[in-house]
Amino acid sequence: MTTAIEVRDICKQFKLYTEKQTSLKERVIRGGKMPYTPFWALQDINVDIMQGETFGILGRNGCGKSTLLKCIAGILKPTSGEIRVRGSLAAMLELGAGFQPDLSGRDNIYLNGSLLGLSHAEIEKRFDEIVAFAELEDFIDNQVKFYSSGMYVRLGFAVAVNVEPDVLLVDEVLAVGDASFQRKCLDHVKKFQREGRTIVVVSHATDVMRQNCGRVMVMNHGKSITIDEPGEGIRVFLADLLGVGTLEGSESGGIEGNVLHIGAVHAEHGGSGDRMHLYPREPLTITADVDSLAPVPNGMATIAIHDDANELVFASDPDDPSYAVDIPRGGGIVRFHFPEVPLLDGTYSVSVGVRSATETAIFDWKDQVTKFEVANPGRSTGRVDLPLDVTFRLRSSGQTGEVPAVGAEFSPLALPGWEQSTA
């Protein structure tokens, strides 16, 4: 297998000027030198990306992943090091980049295609294909400035994919457009993969990485942290870079002047120790220290779990009497035990509170006091690890009698001609 992209000791320094002054006067005053802070956007990046591989670069905003992609594309020049790219290359850093609003769609296809390295004859050959893909047959001679943003994006993507490069660089552009357009993009990415082209995707979205990439490089502060399979890469990304784990009980949200206080809150799970995350469906225990200056009758412990988008994932039943207990002076330790956590990738924060079971009074509430993280070694994505059993019963082709042994029950929801059942 040959390498498609060879990245050797790439470093990139940006000069951060305190105040950007590009006038001659300013330069003369400072004797030609401008004060700047050096910022290393990339430090000693080394990677070999094989032909036909779909390679992901994962990292937070500002970690240097886009800079690396721009260096590979040749838009930025590395300060030191060398990148060798085999074959033709097209970068989709922004759809429709380089469109001239005053020109017609037709002229822009030629311009954009040429910028991506096609000759005039090659564009001519693919012109109809591009227009059909963009679904712009009726508007191709209109000026691009009259296009809707959707049309603009479609045209940009149509040109970029029809360049048919050996190496395609994609920078989170798949996140734009409506659902059907996104599917079109993904279909094309899949097609490129089937054809054995090399694709480099840059994103901070772990599910994009998991679904599409063969290998993932995780970056932080301009350095490559790890290059591994997506599951492990994403785990490293979540564990090392998002700083998850057990946070000692912070004072946020404490209610002043109350007799009851929640102290330290801990998350315990199978992954405690050197593995800082849990796998889906592993048990999880949250313990909270509760201090009480006076006896609290009918105290009820509640727990809520939010995901990293601050969406509520779970909140305990506020009316379940079995959660209530008379808390004596001195308090105790509350233990919330989840026998299994059917969640997929993400960082989840835990809020713990104690309220009165009979009144609306809240004795104490610790908002998002600790976090736990789930890393899925498999390829399924989403939020919830729903129990799933898939059975496919093929319609027997003209034969009667013998029925496939799986999924014998009839399902009214089955598609015509198909029978499926879930257990």
Added chain:
Amino acid sequence: MSLGIDEPASADSEPERPTVIGGSTRFVPGQSNDRITVVNGKVQLGQRLVDLWRNRDLLLLLTRTELKVKYKESALGYAWSMLNPALVLGIYYMIFKVISRTQQPHFAIWLFCGLIVWNLFNNSAQGSTTVVVGKAGIIKKVAFPRELLAISTVGVAVVLFTIQVGVLIVFLAAFQLTPDWGSLWLLPMALVALLVFTSAVSIFLSAVNVYLRDTQHLTEVALMAWFWLTPIVYPFGQVSSHLAKYHLTWLYLANPIAPIAMTFQRVIYNQTSYIAAKNNPGHAVTPLLPAYGDGWYALMIGIVFVVSVVLFLLALVIFGRLEGNFAEEL
């Protein structure tokens, strides 16, 4: 991991490639286009020249785009490109013919010969200062030889030059003047030298203006001075004696535009001196241009050409150095 040798596979060999799944027949890993692109911090002059040649289609397209965008929404369109030179021509004609009462025959043609040369240079140099800055959107997102942007301003100027040459030919026919057919071969030489020199200046200016935005204003002023240092409105013959007195002729001719403009005047205007009839009883001869043969002009053009080529390569190197940080600076 062998990234060693290029196996040049041209587009012509496409039909021989086997078909691939997925409907596309254009791509076969390892076979299609095994060109290796190297990205590093160095400036590879040879590679830049190759890339420029490879992207000549893009140059045409960028030039066409510039022109289209420039005159798109205007009713008069390309007529505007003639309005400015026509006005300049008219003003100088008024000043020198009507007010200063120059005796020079067909003074308008004389002016025109120098002006078309100057306009080509002036339009490119002026346009190039803003072309890279103005195309920040493309530069930040697409990789291509960015020098083409600067050269495309030369392309635009060449198109306008062609239109002006057309008008000049009409003028010549109207005044029933004939160029010096025997020396006509000097013109293509002069034009090539002019294009190389203009490209060099444009490439240099386009890159420098990214870092020093003063360049565009400085260029404007400098071009104004440069115009009057070039024998366009006044003939070389009127300054040559003064220059010779101070031994500065060589310095004056070190301006590459001067010999080029003089060649155009020599060939098209086809007169190296004139005899003023009125107000000049002695029938004194007023010199316009050096009365040397074609060889002298060819030599001057040759020197300009060689110097321009060196400047062009130098401009490419400077551009390459500065280009590395375009995407950050813009």
